[in-house]
Amino acid sequence: MPRQIRFNAFDMNCVAHQSAGLWRHPDDQGWRYKDLRYWTDLAKLLEAGTFDGIFIADVLGTYDVYGGSNEAAIRHGAQVPVGDPILLVSAMASVTENLGFGITAGTSYEHPYPFARRMSTLDHLTNGRVGWNVVTGYLPSAARNMGHDDQLEHDDRYDVADEYLEVLYKLWEGSWEDDAVVRDREAGIFTDPSKVHEIGHHGKHFTVPGIHLAEPSTQRSPVIYQAGASPRGITFAAENAEAIFVAASTKPQLTATVKKIRDALEAEGRDRYAAKIYTLLTIITDASSEKAQAKYQDYLSYASEEGALVFMSGWMGIDLSTYDLDEPIGNVKSNAIQSAVSNVQGAGGEGKEWTVRDIARQGAIGGLGPIVVGSGAEVADHLQDWVADTDVDGFNLAYAITPGTFEDVIEFVIPELRKRGAYPEAYAEGSLRNKLHGRGDRLPTEHRGAGYRVETSVAAR
Template sequence: MTRQIRFNAFDMNCVAHQSSGMWRHPEDQAWRYKDLTYWTELAKLLERGRFDGIFIADVLGTYDVYGGSNEAAIRHGAQVPVNDPILLVSAMALVTENLGFGITAGTAYEHPYPFARRMSTLDHLTNGRVGWNVVTGYLPSAARNMGHDDQLQHDDRYDHADEYLEVLYKLWEGSWEDDAVIRDRESGVFTDPAKVHEIGHRGKHFTVPGIHLSEPSPQRTPVIYQAGASKRGISFAAENAEAIFVAASTKEGLKQTVAKLRDALEAAGRDRYAARIYTLLTIITDETSEKAQAKFEDFLQYTSDEGALVFMSGWMGVDLSQYDLDEPIGNVESNAIQSAVANFQRPNEDGGEWTVRDIGRNGAIGGLGPFIVGSASEVADHLQEWVEDTDVDGFNLAYAITPGTFEDVVEFVIPELQRRGVYPTEYEPGTLRNKLHGAGDRLPEDHRGARYKIGAAQQVV
């Protein structure tokens, strides 16, 4: 059977998400991020292209690692100003029927009790098409503005997140029985109190004694997304994730990362393919190779090297302004996104070391992921090769300009992939979970969250 290729769209409720400086391009509409019609139009476009979903990133701080301040980030619009991602979803859901929504929200600065209700609400309003990208945070500025001197150490953040998810699983899976709401007009009973249970959680970080405030939603637990590829992040993903986002600058690096994730899923008692793995990529295409290359050359006029280094410094936790542009990055340690550093400590495509200049140029379009330039046929060849050689499931597509980059993918690349029989022509029915895995709307029994279901043999209360 031909391996199917899957797409997610990667965006953010801001002006400059991954490709620094591109907001200056005359065809870019990222400045419309405050306009709800931008998001509804984009949602309809992505659904027409049979994308699995739109994955909306978020941060709660500014990129102030580069140069020791946030001035460069503010100047270049590097994920600031940035608005809340969650508030976009209801409108996009209203104009679509199948598109999924992956929402980024951190575990560090919001209590899980109100967050559980917020996600259940969206799962109801989207008819089960919502997912949650679990992030533990990486920007020191976010920690300071939430009243802390700095963020927790990398692995400690995951320990905190483990309990955060335990509370959520108890609320989503273990509080309300499926038939608790009876709506009996004759007796006047809307919900049977005997079928609604307090979770009685007392842990190191959280005390949550009561019931979940929402009745069971179509998925109960939203689809869990995760993007950590460090040793601790992989362990966390193996227990929780149903979709995993990675970024690798080379095919060999991606192959190694995917293999580690598959092995970790299996070690956690789950199927090797229990999580869909998407790698970050930007596609620049047109009806011919020559037109695609001309488009790429045009884009390069608008990129910002400094803006790219602002992003890279934040993602890596390393102030790249302290290095000479031609200096190799070396063996630095990171308390931010450790996999971002690891990507640039592997050999580049030429077998050499990555310099600071290389990192800036590589990230100017598409951020931490690579970009490919070519006709639909050339792009399709590349995508099939990467899927076959790395065992990745699909691609988390960033943009050079928006919505133009996504429009080009829908117009040129997807029809070519469909002609080859390697891309869906229709959506699977049901919720986002069933669309991704085809195994029903609720958590599978081998998932960590399943042990908190009412009546589960391993239920922890």
């Protein structure tokens, strides 16, 4: 039986997420990001396509590495203006029953105590369809606007994130017992105080002595997403992640990354397939190859190469405006997204190093991931080949235009995959965690977070 291919939709509460300049296309609706109807319609569309979820990216700063200022980012609408992703979820959940929601939020600039309550609230309101994409931050502008001279070094940010997750697991898993809420009308007791426990956390970065403010939700801990593919990021993912997003321009890059992640999961005492791995991809498709190619050329005519370099400079931590367009990138050390640097350095294939011009052209649509252009059958062939050759589970689909790119995938690609038995016909039951892994609503016992469950945490005190 063919391996089932999984899709996530990659979006952001902004005008230009990954494809700078495409907001100018007459069919693009990204400018409606402020309209709640845009998000509820998108959610219904994605659920009709049996997407695992919508993965909503976020930043807390502007892209100001390129040219040493944020002027180009502002001019091109490159992830600015940008709204909060969390506030979109309740509305989308109210018009869907199965779609999952991966919410990006960082560990560097918000205390874990209020964040724990916010995620528990959403898990309640969505009946267990929430995931959290853990990011440590990479934009220096965010650090400055939060009162710091610069962000911490790459690996130091993960050290903070380790403790951040420890606090959250203690709150989500170890504070309230499952039967703490009794709602005893006769005795006048809503919650049994003996079944609610202070977590007593006193660490290097955070002090949280008290109880979690929310009662246990469907999943308790949301599904943990993670997108770091650096050595430190892979270690963090192996300990925590249940869904992992990567970006690779070539099959050999992706194969190597997937193997590293699965080896790390196994070394951590987890199953090699304990986390679903999705790779970034943009699909341009239509009823025929010729129509798809024409559509791609049309999109390219609206793309902004300067906008692409704005994004790439921020992701790589390198001011690409200081390079000649035909200059190779070379070996660089980055304090931003290290996987972005390695991805670009290897993107040209064996014996070819990409230039700044190559980066601008490649990144103009879809960012760091490859682009597949073709009929539904041609795209399906490509997806199945990549899954078979790289061991990836699915694809995090960026868009050229929204919602048009997703509509095309649903119309032309998904029916072809289903015809081949390679795409789900329907959703699994239960929470997002169960839909992804089929092992119930709660964290499995071998997961790091399960070690903080109330029955173990109370006994340890």
